[in-house]
Amino acid sequence: xxxxxxxxxxxxxxxxxxxxxxxxxxxxxxxxxxxxxxxxxxxxxxxxxxxxxxxxxxxxxxxxxxxxxxxxxxxxxxxxxxxxxxxxxxxxxxxxxxxxxxxxxxxxxxxxxxxxxxxxxxxxxxxxxxxxxxxxxxxxxxxxxxxxxxxxxxxxxxxxxxxxxxxxxxxxxxxxxxxxxxxxxxxxxxxxxxxxxxxxxxxxxxxxxxxxxxxxxxxxxxxxxxxxxxxxxxxxxxxxxxxxxxxxxxxxxxxxxxxxxxxxxxxxxxxxxxxxxxxxxxxxxxxxxxxxxxxxxxxxxxxxxxxxxxxxxxxxxxxxxxxxxxxxxxxxxxxxxxxxxxxxxxxxxx
Amino acid sequence: xxxxxxxxxxxxxxxxxxxxxxxxxxxxxxxxxxxxxxxxxxxxxxxxxxxxxxxxxxxxxxxxxxxxxxxxxxxxxxxxxxxxxxxxxxxxxxxxxxxxxxxxxxxxxxxxxxxxxxxxxxxxxxxxxxxxxxxxxxxxxxxxxxxxxxxxxxxxxxxxxxxxxxxxxxxxxxxxxxxxxxxxxxxxxxxxxxxxxxxxxxxxxxxxxxxxxxxxxxxxxxxxxxxxxxxxxxxxxxxxxxxxxxxxxxxxxxxxxxxxxxxxxxxxxxxxxxxxxxxxxxxxxxxxxxxxxxxxxxxxxxxxxxxxxxxxxxxxxxxxxxxxxxxxxxxxxxxxxxxxxxxxxxxxxxxxxxxxxxxxxxxxxxxxxxxxxxxx
Numbered sequence: 001x002x003x004x005x006x007x008x009x010x011x012x013x014x015x016x017x018x019x020x021x022x023x024x025x026x027x028x029x030x031x032x033x034x035x036x037x038x039x040x041x042x043x044x045x046x047x048x049x050x051x052x053x054x055x056x057x058x059x060x061x062x063x064x065x066x067x068x069x070x071x072x073x074x075x076x077x078x079x080x081x082x083x084x085x086x087x088x089x090x091x092x093x094x095x096x097x098x099x100x101x102x103x104x105x106x107x108x109x110x111x112x113x114x115x116x117x118x119x120x121x122x123x124x125x126x127x128x129x130x131x132x133x134x135x136x137x138x139x140x141x142x143x144x145x146x147x148x149x150x151x152x153x154x155x156x157x158x159x160x161x162x163x164x165x166x167x168x169x170x171x172x173x174x175x176x177x178x179x180x181x182x183x184x185x186x187x188x189x190x191x192x193x194x195x196x197x198x199x200x201x202x203x204x205x206x207x208x209x210x211x212x213x214x215x216x217x218x219x220x221x222x223x224x225x226x227x228x229x230x231x232x233x234x235x236x237x238x239x240x241x242x243x244x245x246x247x248x249x250x251x252x253x254x255x256x257x258x259x260x261x262x263x264x265x266x267x268x269x270x271x272x273x274x275x276x277x278x279x280x281x282x283x284x285x286x287x288x289x290x291x292x293x294x295x296x297x298x299x300x301x302x303x304x305x306x307x308x309x310x311x312x313x314x315x316x317x318x319x320x321x322x323x324x325x326x327x328x329x330x331x332x333x334x335x336x337x338x339x340x341x342x343x344x345x346x347x348x349x350x
Numbered sequence: 351x352x353x354x355x356x357x358x359x360x361x362x363x364x365x366x367x368x369x370x371x372x373x374x375x376x377x378x379x380x381x382x383x384x385x386x387x388x389x390x391x392x393x394x395x396x397x398x399x400x401x402x403x404x405x406x407x408x409x410x411x412x413x414x415x416x417x418x419x420x421x422x423x424x425x426x427x428x429x430x431x432x433x434x435x436x437x438x439x440x441x442x443x444x445x446x447x448x449x450x451x452x453x454x455x456x457x458x459x460x461x462x463x464x465x466x467x468x469x470x471x472x473x474x475x476x477x478x479x480x481x482x483x484x485x486x487x488x489x490x491x492x493x494x495x496x497x498x499x500x501x502x503x504x505x506x507x508x509x510x511x512x513x514x515x516x517x518x519x520x521x522x523x524x525x526x527x528x529x530x531x532x533x534x535x536x537x538x539x540x541x542x543x544x545x546x547x548x549x550x551x552x553x554x555x556x557x558x559x560x561x562x563x564x565x566x567x568x569x570x571x572x573x574x575x576x577x578x579x580x581x582x583x584x585x586x587x588x589x590x591x592x593x594x595x596x597x598x599x600x601x602x603x604x605x606x607x608x609x610x611x612x613x614x615x616x617x618x619x620x621x622x623x624x625x626x627x628x629x630x631x632x633x634x635x636x637x638x639x640x641x642x643x644x645x646x647x648x649x650x651x652x653x654x655x656x657x658x659x660x661x662x663x664x665x666x667x668x669x670x671x672x673x674x675x676x677x678x679x680x681x682x683x684x685x686x687x688x689x690x691x692x693x694x695x696x697x698x699x700x701x702x703x704x705x706x707x708x709x710x711x712x713x714x715x716x717x718x719x720x721x722x723x724x725x726x
Contacts, residue, residue: 009712073514130708133447133514134658138704142653152691153399236424264644265522280512316530323519323526330511 042182044298044305049187050256052290052297053194054079054249056067057274059282059289060201061245066237067205067284069218070125073136075246076272078114080143082250083267084150086110087260090163091154098164103255107190110251113243118243122236129345139221140272148262158262163257166190190252194290201286214238218339221346231346246272270323277326281333290328296322377661380712385673391443392698401690413683414676422562423682426636428675429565429573433628434653435660435667435674436580440663440675443584443623445597446614450517451625452650453524454495456643458626459633460528461494462487463546463640464536470514470550480552487553488630495626496619498524503618507611513618521650524642532640536677545641569635574668576624581664583620591615625650648696652678655699656707674699 015238058075065072089106090098098106121139124130148158155161166188174185205211216224217234250268254260262268274296275289282288303318393403395606405547414424434451441448466487473479502520538547555566561682584590598604604610628649633640660666681695705711 124704124708124711128708128710128714130704130710134707135451135704137654138707139701141655141700141703142697143700144651145693145698145700149691149693149697152693158693269575270518270522273515277515314530314534316533318525320523323522325524326519327505327511327516330516331505331509 004096012243016090023186038309041305042179045183046187047293047301047304048298049183049191050297052294052302053188053191054253054254055278056194056198056249056250056290056293057295058246058249058272059278060197060286061242061249062276063279063282063286063289064201064214064238064283065235065242066279066342067218067339068167068214069221069339069344069346070122070235070239071132071136071342072242072246073133073237073276074121074139074276075136075242075249075271076268076270077136077139077141077143078118078243078246079250079253079268079272079275080116080140080147081117082110082247083254084143084147084250084260084262085113085247086251086254087160087163088150088154090254091160096161096163100164100167103164103166105253107248107255111248114247114250115240115244118240118247121243122239125239126232126235126345130345143268144266147260147266151260151262158280160260160262162259164253166255188256190255194252198286198290205286215339217346218341221341225346225348231348235346246275248324249275264332274322274326277329281329284339296325299325340350374674376419376709377617380706380709381659381661381670383712384702388698388701388704391701392694395697396690399690401688406684406688406690409684409688410677410680413680413687418560419562419685420679422560422565424672424675424679425560425570426562426565426675427678428672429569429635429649430628430632430649431579431653431674431678432573432667432671433631434649435656435671436577436664437621437624437628437650438653438657439660439662439664439667440580440584440593440624441617442657443597444593444613444617445600446503446506446617446621447514448502448517448621448701449514449619449654450499450520450650452522453517453521454498454622454625455629455632455650456521456524456528456646457498458491458622458629459637459646460531460629460640460643461626462491462630462633462720463549465490466549466553467536467547468554468633471621475550475552477552480550480554483550483553484634487634491626491630491633492623493626495629496623499622499625500615500617502711503615505637506618507614528643529642529650532642536640538639543641545639547632548639553634564636566635569631573631576627577664577668577678580620580624581658584664589616652699655703655706658703 058079062072086106086109089109090102093105094102121135125132151158151160168186169189169192171185175181175241177185199324205214213224213229213234216227216229217238217333221231224234249271253267253271257267275293278292278296281292282290299321300319302321303315306313306318307315324349384563393407396406397403415422434455437451437454438448466483469486470483473483498520500518502513502516505516506513522554530548533544536546547678548624555568557566560567562584582590592603592608593613593616595606596608596610597617601611632646632649637646644715652674656667656670657690659670659673677695681692684690684695685692
């Protein structure tokens with residue numbers, strides 16, 4: 001796919017996202033006689049960004065792994081692990097009143113723990129040629145079981161008490177600016193960090209030699225091998241990266257929420273699966289994946305908007321919007337071109 | 351020349367037979383080792399968390415097979431695991447990853463309850479009417495489950511949408527949507543708890559042999575009949591043959607005139623119908639009404655582990671389903687009589703799936719220790 005094609009597609013994606021959100025808002029405003037600007041507020045943008053962040057982080061990890069030829073379907077599971085690890089560390093460090101330093105330590109620690117677990121997962125996939133789909137599902141099941149188990153061990157309940165959430169970074173003076181002020185200069189540092197991660201992920205993938213190795217490992221592993229690069233090594237790196245990013249996503253989810261929820265499908269609640277769709281929708285481009293994540297994040301947060309402006313729709317139904325959106329996206333955009341060697345273990349000649 | 355050929359052919363057949371037999375034995379061995387390894391890890395975790403692993407193992411065993419109550423509880427769970435496991439096996443065997451059995455199970459069970467509760471006022475109260483309601487309700491569950499699975503099948507076949515993701519999304523949607531209906535339009539106005547009206551008294555499967563009110567011999571026999579029917583469908587009919595070949599040798603199946611896209615939709619429909627039947631059995635035999643689907647258990651998910659343990663063979667699902675029924679039953683005993691959080695069992699199930707996914711791990715381990723190392 002040429003660069004022009006990619007740009008076009010990305011533009012199309014952003015346009016679709018904007019149309020969907022504004023369209024829903026417009027329907028709501030005509031149907032219920034509520035001004036659009038009351039529905040789409042600065043607070044809504046902020047909440048959407050916060051909700052999109054974990055999805056975007058996991059999506060970037062997932063797309064790196066898949067670009068290199070390994071389908072990491074375990075993103076959801078690793079997100080759950082990241083969330084419970086961060087919650088456990090946070091509680092261990094500071095009890096029920098941790099400081100901001102504890103929050104950051106817990107996020108870093110949780111990323112390290114998920115990365116370590118992903119090493120074992122990567123070995124199963126690459127060295128032991130495990131079925132990528134089944135092993136990825138297994139990670140989800142393991143997360144769904146062990147996360148509430150750990151929570152029950154620590155707090156005697158599937159969920160944690162209130163711990164702490166990350167403070168916004170406010171720039172005095174600039175935060176007073178209309179709109180931009182509260183979106184850019186009074187924002188969760190994790191949202192800002194994600195913006196940087198997205199940009200760096202794009203540059204590394206498309207503008208560095210290592211990025212080309214990753215793409216070659218997924219498209220034409222034989223050529224990469226011939227060039228003297230160890231295909232499996234590249235794949236180990238991307239899979240471990242994807243696990244660490246999903247773990248970070250889970251930790252960020254926790255750091256925004258402030259407590260761990262282990263009931264039902266845990267607090268991750270399908271966001272790892274949505275992350276996979278986000279990068280498919282974004283055609284494996286980190287910027288596109290982040291834009292798609294923002295769309296899903298916004299849909300997730302429409303619920304709050306509907307409630308504040310007094311639209312009587314069951315929150316149970318509005319909560320299903322992101323999942324319905326995924327179905328629509330996959331049906332309209334289903335035929336994404338996967339890297340040609342995804343899912344195949346690479347057998348070196350020597 | 352002709353002699354050589356006639357001698358060669360049976361030799362190849364014999365070789366193929368033996369290879370097939372070896373993989374069969376190997377698969378059973380992998381299933382057993384995976385389960386044992388996962389259980390051992392579970393016990394190590396129990397010990398590491400400061401509990402007594404011997405006591406835990408004992409409670410698990412007593413809770414699953416110790417005494418009549420435990421056994422009938424195990425059989426009750428096993429019925430659901432076997433049915434949902436067969437639903438998964440049908441799809442996986444045909445190369446379609448239906449992860450949505452949980453959603454189809456929920457939609458099917460809910461359709462059963464709604465149709466019976468809706469129809470009951472128009473029928474007399476006798477046993478005959480009860481049986482009619484059971485049949486109609488079960489059919490409603492089967493149809494609803496089949497349709498709910500046909501949707502992701504069609505999306506995969508005609509729009510290229512990855513069925514793993516669409517079925518997972520449809521699980522979330524089924525849980526949320528049925529939950530909304532149970533809380534709203536179909537809630538029982540006479541109780542505060544979130545549930546539908548109860549099924550009428552005449553809708554009850556007879557308790558023969560087992561005194562457990564939530565386990566009927568009719569349910570068990572029906573389950574085994576479904577297993578046999580699906581096994582026959584897969585191995586003895588041209589439909590089943592086309593289904594399996596189109597999953598594993600798509601090009602060959604297309605060449606022989608099979609419409610691969612339609613096959614995907616049919617496979618998903620059959621799989622969903624069995625899942626819907628499991629939902630109907632759950633609604634009629636066990637629960638007697640419908641609640642918030644977040645609380646109906648994870649049969650559809652654990653079914654994936656059941657099917658994989660059975661190497662996606664419908665007959666193999668029976669012992670695998672019994673094992674999982676035992677685990678679930680033992681788990682409910684542990685929940686009552688032990689401090690160990692019962693979620694551990696779910697984690698152990700995840701480990702089983704992980705190990706089953708990596709047979710190479712065991713082959714390499716076996717080769718290294720010299721056990722069966724000559725096999726590869």
